[in-house]
Structures are given as C-alpha cells and as structure tokens.
Amino acid sequence: MSSSYGQSLKLSLFGQSHGEAIGITIDGLPAGMTIDMERLMAEMARRAPGQSALTTARKEPDAPEFLSGVLNGRTTGQPICAVIRNTNQRSRDYGDGVDLVRPGHADYTGHVRYFGFEDWRGGGSFSGRLTAPIVLAGALCSQWLEAQGVRIACHVQQLANVQDASFLSADPGADYSYMKRMHLPVLTAGLDEMMAAAAMEARKALDSVGGVLECMVTGLPAGLGAPFFDSVESQISHLLFSVPAVKGVEFGEGFGFAGLRGSQANDAFRMEDGRVVTVTNHSGGVNGGITNGMPVIFRCVIRPTPSIAQKQQTVSLRTGENAETEIKGRHDPCILPRAVPVIEAVTAIAVMDLWKERAACLR
Numbered sequence: 001m002s003s004s005y006g007q008s009l010k011l012s013l014f015g016q017s018h019g020e021a022i023g024i025t026i027d028g029l030p031a032g033m034t035i036d037m038e039r040l041m042a043e044m045a046r047r048a049p050g051q052s053a054l055t056t057a058r059k060e061p062d063a064p065e066f067l068s069g070v071l072n073g074r075t076t077g078q079p080i081c082a083v084i085r086n087t088n089q090r091s092r093d094y095g096d097g098v099d100l101v102r103p104g105h106a107d108y109t110g111h112v113r114y115f116g117f118e119d120w121r122g123g124g125s126f127s128g129r130l131t132a133p134i135v136l137a138g139a140l141c142s143q144w145l146e147a148q149g150v151r152i153a154c155h156v157q158q159l160a161n162v163q164d165a166s167f168l169s170a171d172p173g174a175d176y177s178y179m180k181r182m183h184l185p186v187l188t189a190g191l192d193e194m195m196a197a198a199a200m201e202a203r204k205a206l207d208s209v210g211g212v213l214e215c216m217v218t219g220l221p222a223g224l225g226a227p228f229f230d231s232v233e234s235q236i237s238h239l240l241f242s243v244p245a246v247k248g249v250e251f252g253e254g255f256g257f258a259g260l261r262g263s264q265a266n267d268a269f270r271m272e273d274g275r276v277v278t279v280t281n282h283s284g285g286v287n288g289g290i291t292n293g294m295p296v297i298f299r300c301v302i303r304p305t306p307s308i309a310q311k312q313q314t315v316s317l318r319t320g321e322n323a324e325t326e327i328k329g330r331h332d333p334c335i336l337p338r339a340v341p342v343i344e345a346v347t348a349i350a351v352m353d354l355w356k357e358r359a360a361c362l363r
Contacts, residue, residue, distance in 0.1 A: 003125075005239065007230075008356035011137055011349065015083075016119040017127030023083035024133035026069070028356060029140060031077025035070065036143055042180070043139040046341040047132060052183055054199050054334050061087070062132050080140070084132050099318045100325040104306025111317065128244045128335070131342045138345020141352040150219040150351065151176075154344045155185045156336050157299060159195035159211035160202070164188050167216040168252070168281060172295045176216075183337050195336075203333035208305035210245070211336050213343050215298055217351060220285070222276070222293035224354045231289025232296065235354055239346035240300050245335055248301040252284025267294075296351075302339050307331035 003013045008028055015022030044062045045051075062084055069080030098120045101107035106126040110118045118124055142152060153176035157164045165187045179185035184192035195211075202209045225232035237249045257265055260282075267278035278294050285296035307327050316323045332338065 005242070005349075006353050008360060009141070009349065009353040013130060013133060015086075015130065015133075016121065016124040017086070017129040018121035018124070019086060019119065021083045021085045022130055022133055023081065024137050025079050025081045026137050026140065027079040028353075029069070029075050029077075029080060029144065031075055033075040033140075033144055035073055035075065035140065037073070039143065040064075040136065040139045043135055043142075043341055043345070044132065046180065047135045047338050049332075049338070051337065053203070054183070054196060054332065054337055064133075064136050082133065082136055084136070086129070099316055100314050100323055101317060102306065102325060102327055103312045103314055104303075108317075122329075126244065128338075131243060131345075134243075134349075135341050135345045138341075138348040141348035142344070145219075145348055145352055145355070148219070148355070150217065152215065152217050152344050152347050152351075153177075153179055154213055154215040154340050154347075155179055155187055156192075156195060156340065157212045157214040159184070159334065159336055160198040160209040162191065162195045162198050164191055164214075167214055167295070167297050168284075170216075172216065172218050179340075185340060199334035199336075202304075206309040208308050208331075208333045208335075210302045210304040211334070212299050212301050213336065213340060215300075215343055215347055217285070217296040217347060220291050220293070220296060220351070222291055224351075224358050225286070225290040227289045230357075232286045232291055232354065233289065233298075236296075236298065236347060236350045239350050240298075240343070243300075243339070243342055243346060245302045245305070245339065246300050247303045249298060250300075251286060251296075251298045253282045254284075254299060257282070291354075300343060302336055305332050305335050 005011045006028070010027040012025045048062045064082040064084050067081040067083060069076055069078045098107055098111050105123065107120065110124065110126055122129070155164060157166060170187060182192060184195050186192045199209055233251050240246050240249050253260065253265065265282050267280045267282055269276055269278055276293065278292065281294045281297065284298055285291055285294040307329065309327060311324050311326045314323055314325045315321065
C-alpha cells in the first residue's frame with residue numbers, strides 16, 4: 001500500500017485534505033519515551049499554514065489527538081494512533097467534482113488511477129495537508145534520536161534565484177538550532193529577507209516560486225544502512241519523494257560529481273581522536289549505501305506551488321474539450337518555509353528506521 005512505510009519502524013497514513021480528519025499510526029517507538037508536547041506542537045506550528053504572507057491563509061491548529069500508544073505523556077510501546085481534525089475546509093473553492101483538471105496537480109492522474117472514485121476535494125489524498133501527521137511522526141522520532149545524540153538541521157539553500165551557502169562548507173559541530181526559529185532558515189545572515197522579497201514578487205505576479213532545501217544529519221555512527229535496495233540514500237529518498245512537490249534529490253556533491261575527477265571526488269580517510277573520519281565529505285556521509293560516521297548531507301528540490309491565480313490551459317473531462325482554468329482558493333506563493341519541517345520529519349523517520357534495523361542486527 002502506498003500509504004504505509006517502514007521495516008523496523010512502521011507508519012500508516014490516512015485521511016484526506018477536506019475529510020473529517022487526517023492521521024497516522026506509528027508502530028515501533030519504544031516504551032517509556034517521554035513526549036515533549038511543547039516541542040512537538042512547535043514543530044506542528046512550523047508546518048501549519050497562515051504564518052506569513054508567504055503561506056496560504058488557511059488556518060488550522062493542527063493539534064493532534066492521541067487515540068492509543070500514549071499514557072500520561074509516555075509511550076506505551078504499543079502502536080501510536082494520532083488524528084488531526086480538519087477544521088477549516090472550504091470545499092466550495094474546488095467546484096462540485098473533477099472537470100477542469102489543474103495543471104501541476106494530481107487531479108487527472110488520481111482520477112484515472114482510482115477510476116473516478118477519488119476524493120477530489122482540495123487534492124484529497126494527494127494534498128500537502130497530509131504532511132501534518134508526517135511532521136507529528138517525525139517530531140516523535142526526532143525526540144528519540146536526539147537522546148542518542150543525533151541532530152537534524154535543514155535550511156533553504158536556494159529560493160528562486162537567491163542562493164545560500166552549503167552545509168558541505170559549514171562547521172558540522174556548530175549549533176544550528178536557531179534555524180527552527182526562522183521562517184526562512186538560512187546560513188547567511190540577512191539572506192532570508194532577499195528570499196522573502198523574491199517570493200512576494202512572484203505573488204504580485206499571480207505566480208509562485210520553488211527552490212532547494214539542504215539537510216544535514218550529525219551524530220550518526222558508521223554502519224547504518226546496507227548496499228543496493230536498502231541503502232541510506234534509498235531509504236531517505238523513498239520518503240523524500242513521498243512529499244508533495246519534491247522532484248529531485250542529491251547526496252553530498254550530487255550532480256556536482258559530474259564535473260570532478262576521482263582524485264577530487266574521493267574523501268581521504270584519517271584517524272582523529274581514535275576514530276576514523278574523512279578529510280572532506282563529498283559523498284555526504286555515505287559509502288556503499290552505509291553511513292561512514294560523517295554528517296549525512298543531501299539536498300532536494302521543491303517545485304513552484306502549482307496552484308497559481310493565472311489562467312492556464314487544461315482540458316475538461318466532462319466535455320472532452322480543451323479549456324482554460326483559473327484556480328481559486330488559498331494557496332502558498334512559496335511552499336519552502338512549510339516544507340522545511342516536513343523534510344526534517346521524513347529524515348528523522350528514515351534515520352530511526354535505519355537505526356532500529358542496525359540495532360536488531362546487533363542482538
């Protein structure tokens with residue numbers, strides 16, 4: 001099933017954008033873990049709409065209700081089931097059924113895939129609204145990983161034509177927690193204002209912009225992952241591509257390897273304080289699909305929000321003719337600010353799954 005994921009940590013996602021609720025079940029979190037609800041709600045708020053002029057005006061609290069697996073603020077070891085009520089639906093913005101399919105959306109493919117029985121309201125099961133329970137699951141995984149010394153940081157490396165520095169040239173031991181307090185987290189001071197201006201310029205033109213998010217995971221031991229099908233890159237990419245709007249992923253130097261020679265691309269090994277490290281980190285902390293103990297660094301590209309107010313060419317499924325459409329409703333001119341916590345969340349889920357699989361091998 002496309003709504004389920006995981007081997008040692010299992011997730012199942014359910015609900016639709018304009019249904020009564022969305023939610024997730026999480027099987028594999030250990031018993032006795034204390035849930036920091038204040039931090040969990042802070043993560044949910046980072047993803048939630050209505051934060052600024054850069055995001056959709058749809059306002060919903062995204063407050064999770066734990067139906068099972070949690071008692072007195074601690075995990076019980078049983079599967080966790082949590083729901084988030086949809087409290088601000090406006091299905092009227094989407095008409096009375098699928099007719100004029102929206103360019104860039106899954107209206108047409110979903111209609112064909114599910115034989116016309118899909119929930120089309122607000123994108124249904126294809127909506128970015130479904131990332132809310134993913135952030136919830138990721139926040140829980142992050143709390144567990146942090147207890148193991150693992151940290152995940154994510155920043156906007158590029159928005160439209162405005163580019164930030166890279167984690168590849170940054171200090172992996174620095175404290176990047178300040179990024180969680182930024183609407184547009186960046187490494188270069190003041191660059192977030194330039195990015196916001198670029199997004200607002202697109203909004204005035206009834207358009208949208210995309211960009212690149214870069215993520216770094218520190219504190220991972222060497223030995224997580226496996227070659228080929230269960231590689232670290234495979235596991236993380238699987239979840240990254242499940243996020244609506246992600247259209248490309250690269251690890252370390254990524255496509256930059258095309259312009260390097262082997263002598264430039266290889267990461268030389270050396271001993272440091274009794275442990276094996278690499279002098280550079282072109283491979284992004286992964287060799288042969290397995291972590292080498294260096295920071296895991298990757299980037300993913302986020303396409304421009306497909307919902308724009310300009311007239312666009314499409315077809316009418318009812319008449320079988322060419323047509324024009326003008327998308328109504330509340331939409332983000334730039335999805336990057338809200339995508340940051342989602343990318344952090346799926347990274348935490350993938351890393352915890354990899355960690356638990358490795359721990360099982362050591363028993």
